[in-house]
Amino acid sequence: MTLRYAARMGKTPRSFIREILKVTESPEVISFAGGLPSPALIKVEGIAEAARSVFETGGAAALQYATTEGYLPLREFIADRYRRRLGLDVGPDEILITNGSQQALDLIGKVFLDAGDAVAIERPGYLGAIQAFSLYEPRFCPVPLEEDGPDCAALERTLGEQDVRLFYGVPNSQNPSGITWSREKREDVASLLDGTGTVFVEDDAYGELRFSGRSLPPVKKYLPDSTVLTGSFSKIAAPGLRMGWICANPEVLDRLVVAKQASDLHSNTLSQRILAQYLTHNDIDAHVREICRVYGRHCTLMSSLIDDLFPDGVSRTEPDGGMFLWVTLPLGFSSMALFERALAEHVAILPGLPFYVDGGGENTVRLNFSNADEDGITEGMHRLARALEA
Numbered sequence: 001m002t003l004r005y006a007a008r009m010g011k012t013p014r015s016f017i018r019e020i021l022k023v024t025e026s027p028e029v030i031s032f033a034g035g036l037p038s039p040a041l042i043k044v045e046g047i048a049e050a051a052r053s054v055f056e057t058g059g060a061a062a063l064q065y066a067t068t069e070g071y072l073p074l075r076e077f078i079a080d081r082y083r084r085r086l087g088l089d090v091g092p093d094e095i096l097i098t099n100g101s102q103q104a105l106d107l108i109g110k111v112f113l114d115a116g117d118a119v120a121i122e123r124p125g126y127l128g129a130i131q132a133f134s135l136y137e138p139r140f141c142p143v144p145l146e147e148d149g150p151d152c153a154a155l156e157r158t159l160g161e162q163d164v165r166l167f168y169g170v171p172n173s174q175n176p177s178g179i180t181w182s183r184e185k186r187e188d189v190a191s192l193l194d195g196t197g198t199v200f201v202e203d204d205a206y207g208e209l210r211f212s213g214r215s216l217p218p219v220k221k222y223l224p225d226s227t228v229l230t231g232s233f234s235k236i237a238a239p240g241l242r243m244g245w246i247c248a249n250p251e252v253l254d255r256l257v258v259a260k261q262a263s264d265l266h267s268n269t270l271s272q273r274i275l276a277q278y279l280t281h282n283d284i285d286a287h288v289r290e291i292c293r294v295y296g297r298h299c300t301l302m303s304s305l306i307d308d309l310f311p312d313g314v315s316r317t318e319p320d321g322g323m324f325l326w327v328t329l330p331l332g333f334s335s336m337a338l339f340e341r342a343l344a345e346h347v348a349i350l351p352g353l354p355f356y357v358d359g360g361g362e363n364t365v366r367l368n369f370s371n372a373d374e375d376g377i378t379e380g381m382h383r384l385a386r387a388l389e390a
């Protein structure tokens, strides 16, 4: 019997990362391929303590159906943190809790996209967003990413030529490049989008992971009504809890709530309560500072090993946050061939190709610096240098 699948499945790429993670699961492989936080920075005891407290005090409500919008104390925590950290004046009624920020992208696609709609996205762009939006069969319009953010002249051309429904971007420590948009680029993007009807999807999965200096204002600050901002607890608490959120004006949020109801009624009640308990009974600012200190050190170490060990003609980005470095090999080098050779040396990398919606990027590589410890990074980069040499 031949089963017939929806045409949209043929247009949706399989997550290359999940496929690669399968190959890299064996313990002798040092992996720079995934996007996992350091296991040493997941506060198992603090989260266990929060869970005990929720079971002791929450009663059946902690295991009951709940509202689609999410657990109010958690939404209040998020709104309050936006106000304190970024001076963003939002209330809990503008926050919807999602099953990781990945679900936020799916719900945004569901609410805004019809088949054939134009979606502008950074080039290279976050693979998970390409996958999430692909299910709604859009036309992707890549906007080249420069050292300090999107190429605004290209964005302006795209907006002039097409009826762009969404522009999706990651202004802080972008995945895959590690690039952070400058303040000027944020202002320019906001003024280009203002009044056009194009929604800016501001994915801020990495905003808290900044190694030095102050956070730059989110684009939402300049473009409050037509920006949909997403956030995640995966990088500062634990990804396995699958807790993320969407921050949008109440009218947009209302539509997203309907889409979420249809999808899963609400996010996991227990995870929400444990997380809220953990966040409000621990010094989360100190924890974020520790994460930034450790990842900052990892990033510096990996950068200097690239500079010392890799052949001439290799270039890299200079991230000031996040979890990824982006490496460009000399023209003619193939990152897929390097992937194979590196795996033979028991080190895993992520070839950059799947981050390009229009092909290209054959000589680019994304390297994760959060998951391995410093010894692992040093050993893994020596192995990678040997693979490159070969």
Ligand code: PMP
Pocket (backbone or CB within 6 Å): 035, 099, 100, 101, 102, 103, 126, 128, 170, 175, 203, 205, 231, 232, 233, 234, 239, 243, 244
């Ligand atoms: N956005 C970006 C830019 C990411 O890198 C990730 C994680 N790889 C996500 C969203 C999704 O993360 P989560 O669902 O764990 O919040």
